[in-house]
Amino acid sequence: MDTKKLRQKILDLAIHGKLVPQDPNDEPASVLLERIRAEKERLIKEGKIKRSRKTTKTSDDACDKQEVPFEVPSGWVWTIINEVGNIVTGGTPQKDIKEYYGGSIPFYKPNDLEQGINTLTAADHLSILGFEQSRKLPINSVLVTCIGATIGKTGRILKEGTCNQQINAVIHNQSINPLYLYYILVSEYFQHLIRSNASATTLPILNKSNFSKLRIPLPPLAEQQRIAAEIKRWFNLIDIIEQGKADLQITIKQAKNKILELAIHGKLVPQDPNDEPASELLKRINPKAEITCDNGHYYPKLPYSIPYNWVWVPHNNIINIIGGAQPPKSQFREYFSDGYIRLYQIRDYGESPLPVYIPIETATKQTKKGDILLARYGASLGKVFRAEAGAYNVAMAKASVKYFNLIDENYLYFFYLSNIYQEKILSISRTAQAGFNNGDFVTMFFPLPPLTEQRRIAENIEHLFIILKTIEENL
CATH class of the missing domain: 3.90.220.20 (DNA methylase specificity domains)
Known part of the structure; x- marks a missing residue:
């Protein structure tokens, strides 16, 4: 409404x-x-x-x-x-x-x-x-x-x-x-x-x-007095509706956070004993991989306990954070032409995109559709975007998995929406323009489930988020 x-x-x-x-x-x-x-x-x-x-x-x-x-x-x-x-x-x-x-x-x-x-x-x-x-x-x-x-x-x-x-x-x-x-x-x-x-x-x-x-x-x-009284009566009712709407929006936000919390704790979907354990998956893909520990009970600095077939992995061991590049504005064009590529900025993932294009040879940082971009500073810090194909500017960084078929991209996206990443971002002390870099995540751990469970988790989150979005749109 x-x-x-x-x-x-x-x-x-x-x-x-x-x-x-x-x-x-x-x-x-x-x-x-x-x-x-x-x-x-x-x-x-x-x-x-x-x-x-x-x-x-x-x-x-x-x-x-x-x-x-x-x-x-x-x-x-x-x-x-x-x-x-x-x-x-x-x-x-x-x-x-x-x-x-x-x-x-x-x-x-x-x-x-x-x-x-x-x-x-x-x-x-x-x-x-x-x-x-x-x-x-x-x-x-x-x-x-x-x-x-x-x-x-x-x-x-x-x-x-x-x-x-x-x-x-x-x-x-x-x-x-x-x-x-x-x-x-x-x-x-x-x-x-x-x-x-x-x-x-x-x-x-x-x-x-x-x-x-x-x-x-x-x-x-x-009649002025009757009109004023009637408007006030209606507006009081609308206030009640808006308060209920605001309360429900808060509840929806809390529900999303709870879903993400359950997901990264291994409590959103049941584990399947037939899944290849995450430790074996990691060693099969990278035999030299160092696994810190598979359970928070036995390693004090790990965030919490995870299921038996999951593993905690240092974030930077499996994911690169690659900051964007900022071409000079003199290279910007408002319309596409041969030899140019779309440069995505944070505003382009909002309600008021303003397309600009730059020469392909200067587009040193690019994404394919579906890549994960992280807002690096300012009011947008903590926002997570699914990329379009193109270049991306310095206000964003790309999360790039080092090994093929290790992490489902949808699971990775939801990880960055979770409190592990969001709280880490808030704790990073940076100036408005400096943003974060790869070194800021040295001490952050990534909860790695079996690949098939990652996919089940992501599908479940997507299903629940669609339901919540439908409720929100009908408020």
Whole structure:
């Protein structure tokens, strides 16, 4: 279930007047709007708020029938956001005056709006002196980021405070339900308005003037309250679904780890006495092979006890870790041509591949399809990929088995997903760019089962992982 789409569908129904029934006894929104305008005029005369340059042009004029984005029910009106509240842009007190900072008054910035409908805290705070230099925002003000990559991010504050200049704040009129206003502003309709009206530059900006003119559908106050309550009820149910989904995803991850743990301990599939023991397999393939020990009971430094027909082998005795190569970007091409080969980078094994090709003669590190690649550093450290045919760059290393028919490639893949490798990787102290190398695995041991058991283990893991993936996709 796509809960994000479900939330937007509920908001879409709400702003179209289809979430709750209309009540003919409700005071029409047009009357409500006239009362809001009268209240605004009073505040302007008292000097409590400034007159907008657009106040002389009513929202009814601005939102004639030809201009409205969609039809709304009888009793509703289209208006501009400036009509339902006072729009202010935040600011930052002088940073060199230390007395302005470090108090208890929230100084809201775009990152604080991640909290959404209940923005309770801010990372930074002002003193009373700093607050006196700032725009004061009362409880229930709705804050919208209007610049940069996070443009449109919205939050409703539950503690009086102020905000910086990246945010436009809507201090709603008392005749507007603040929750309804928040839900309008986070709807896909309004978020699209923000994006489409922002300046078309590398740094999108929606200034206060243009923000104030964005149009919103306004129901009667009583219906606003019913809509807000109904949205909240639905969103609470979705929260429960999402929490259950998150809990199940954690359980699925734990189940995968448990399956891998059972597999490398020899407890996922039964042993077959007819299988050629791993020690004999190893000596047959390499008569000079040194077998450390076949059981952790008798060799203290081995990780744990393994089945009678398995053997512990030093990782580097049977597997080479071969780091990738980084050709100069001047050799990159976006399209394939004769004499070129695909260079795979970590991003190419994710959701946003960006193919590049390099001359074959410079592709010193290559893989065939199905080879195992290990991410070497950074945020991707610990990730394991099944390679495509091509070259691979320095951000990855290839795990290459030294002897033919010793290790099943699928079993090897699952070994690198297991905690033996993953914990080893976490223990390696390297800079972000250095990554690991072959020498880092000198002390790591590899649990080697009989070859036929390796295949049974890999098939069993694949079967169980497919079941778990099906469950996950249907959440």
